[in-house]
Amino acid sequence: MSTGEEPLSSFTSNEGVYTRTLEINLKPFDDEQQARQCYQLIQKNYGWAGREWIKAIQQDKNTLLQIRNISQKLFDMVLNQYPKTIQSHAQALALVGAVDITTSKLIFGEKNPEEETIITLEAVAEQLQGTEEVDIGLRAYEYVVDMVNAHVKNFEEEAKERWGFLQDGTVEFFPTVLEKLLREMNFNPKKVFASWEEKGLIKIGFEKDKKRYSIVKRKGNTLYRVVEIKLPKQEEKEMSLL
Secondary structure, three states, rough: OOOOOOOOOOOOOOOHHHHHHOOOOOOOOOHHHHHHHHHHHHHHHOOHHHHHHHHHHHHOOHHHHHHHHHHHHHHHHHHHOOOOOOOHHOOOOOOHHHHHHHHHOOOOOOOHHHHHHHHHHHHHOOOOOOOHHHHHHHHHHHHHHHHHHHHHHHHHHOOOOOOEEEEEEEEOOOHHHHHHHHHOOOOOOHHHHHHHHHHEEEEOOEEEEEEOOOEEEEEEEEEEEEEEEOOOOOHHHHHOOO
């Protein structure tokens, strides 16, 4: 657990970065006076809770088992209410919640801390990235579609910098152009292409029994090697805006 001025992950981070970090954007204090009071309180109270925890575990060997059971219930609750939550995020959130509930009872003598803890967990879960947001293939796809929409002239015959060809429902990129666009945003082209293959977004070619993510197409009297990608249908664009 840490704090920082900037997020640890970015739009182009790999899935592993997203699954290993829970980023929460919150303002912990209403004003500087509250922050100052908190710092003063921390300076006078630290370290003793660890000793109390050790005593509690020594006195009741079932304490850790209870935390595990509470954690499982909270994990099920988070996934039930927020089914798109990444499971590793739900597990981490549930464990912190279980320890918070147990700490409230053992250290602070609270009788029913569950309600407040659950409200906090729900507030955090609402901010966490979903499985679709983490998918690097989808993030790269959205980026490429945006680039196509913003640079339509680069696919026209008279373009000064030709990127490829726009067809009905597909875009055909020159491989070097597409790889350059992806690398400029720190996307790994091979990883992105493999993800697009799984989603049926890219056309696969075979040459001498070797799979390739580019194909050869004839345009008039000229042969071109291109990467063919499906574009979103109009109804899909409209649904994404609702």
